[in-house]
Amino acid sequence: MNMSASTVSADSVKEKVFNNIRLTKEDGLFLYKECDFLDLAGMAKAKKRQLSGAEVYFNVNCHINLSNVCVSRCKFCAFGRNKEDEGAYSMSPEEAFDYGSAYVETGITEFHVVSAMHPDRQFSYYVDVISRLHNAYPHIHIQGFTAVEIYYFAQISGLSVRQVLTELKNAGLGSMPGGGAEILNDDIRAGLCPNKAGSREWLDVHSSAHELGMKTNCTMLYGHVETLENRIEHMMLLRELQDQTGGFQAFIPLPFLPENTGISHITRTGSLDDLRTIAVSRLMLDNIRHIKAFWIMLTLPIAQISLDFGADDLDGTIVEERIMHAANANTEKGISKSHMVDLIKKSGYIPCERDTVYNILHRYNEGVTEEI
Numbered sequence: 001m002n003m004s005a006s007t008v009s010a011d012s013v014k015e016k017v018f019n020n021i022r023l024t025k026e027d028g029l030f031l032y033k034e035c036d037f038l039d040l041a042g043m044a045k046a047k048k049r050q051l052s053g054a055e056v057y058f059n060v061n062c063h064i065n066l067s068n069v070c071v072s073r074c075k076f077c078a079f080g081r082n083k084e085d086e087g088a089y090s091m092s093p094e095e096a097f098d099y100g101s102a103y104v105e106t107g108i109t110e111f112h113v114v115s116a117m118h119p120d121r122q123f124s125y126y127v128d129v130i131s132r133l134h135n136a137y138p139h140i141h142i143q144g145f146t147a148v149e150i151y152y153f154a155q156i157s158g159l160s161v162r163q164v165l166t167e168l169k170n171a172g173l174g175s176m177p178g179g180g181a182e183i184l185n186d187d188i189r190a191g192l193c194p195n196k197a198g199s200r201e202w203l204d205v206h207s208s209a210h211e212l213g214m215k216t217n218c219t220m221l222y223g224h225v226e227t228l229e230n231r232i233e234h235m236m237l238l239r240e241l242q243d244q245t246g247g248f249q250a251f252i253p254l255p256f257l258p259e260n261t262g263i264s265h266i267t268r269t270g271s272l273d274d275l276r277t278i279a280v281s282r283l284m285l286d287n288i289r290h291i292k293a294f295w296i297m298l299t300l301p302i303a304q305i306s307l308d309f310g311a312d313d314l315d316g317t318i319v320e321e322r323i324m325h326a327a328n329a330n331t332e333k334g335i336s337k338s339h340m341v342d343l344i345k346k347s348g349y350i351p352c353e354r355d356t357v358y359n360i361l362h363r364y365n366e367g368v369t370e371e372i
């Protein structure tokens, strides 16, 4: 029997959570709209502990944003530019290589390569960038290109999505990030980002990547025009694909930052919504192992608190982030490994440096009690 929203209670949801019973859309809406904040946190934290104990993950990476010149010009994006705009830039393959190379000595284990939908670059440019980095530094994992970019590469090259992914994989691409999902609802996409991959295309690209043995992440951009129903439906679409492929490693909720965007009249959603969204996603996405608190957008203090709301990953040290800072993200552009370790330890968790695909490289458990 389906429970209506009015028959869902904290007890009924708790019973499901503690017995590993999948939550329904109505349960998700209850958690968002009615559930006591600390009750929600308690459930999400319990779920996090069930999945990852006292461990909290991070990696040491460097973001390479190849260009901000973009034909899509999504209304929520502060990063994209037209070619002639002030601040427009595009790295040559040599510049991208030099940019990444400069950070190799710092001990990075990941190049995180994301760009925009550039009007003139050929698909061969992206293959070139990946193979240069991979050939020079085969020990460094390359995570690159959102599903939106992959879909665009297929359009500009005349290849299928599967062929694009195969060529990039052969060049050294190891996995894909989760960006471009925004809200998986085509009415919302038609209003905010009509010039890029739709919901089905986004899901299909990830499905193809999973079929090819590549792990990917998934995101949700929230706090703009969507409803709470849209958010829960978005999570359920991800959960459905994960049931089929098992290829998503982490879910990353991203709060919309309005400054310098085409919808800057919208007020930035608050920290309570950020924490609630992290907790709800931890409980709804029972088949996605990790929930990542993307500190660049959340701020470090909220990311730290989110560890008690179900998050188990603080993303990377990043070095220099450009996309969110175009919207004046009120955070550092990167932090040191020791800062990251310190933040996690001070929250009472065990910092674990991981590689991109969640192999643990170092556990910093000195001085941390395992039982929290």
Ligand code: SF4
Pocket (backbone or CB within 6 Å): 070, 071, 072, 073, 074, 077, 078, 079, 080, 115, 116, 117, 148, 193, 196
């Ligand atoms: S969100 Fe991505 S696709 Fe949209 S305008 Fe920005 S860079 Fe381009």
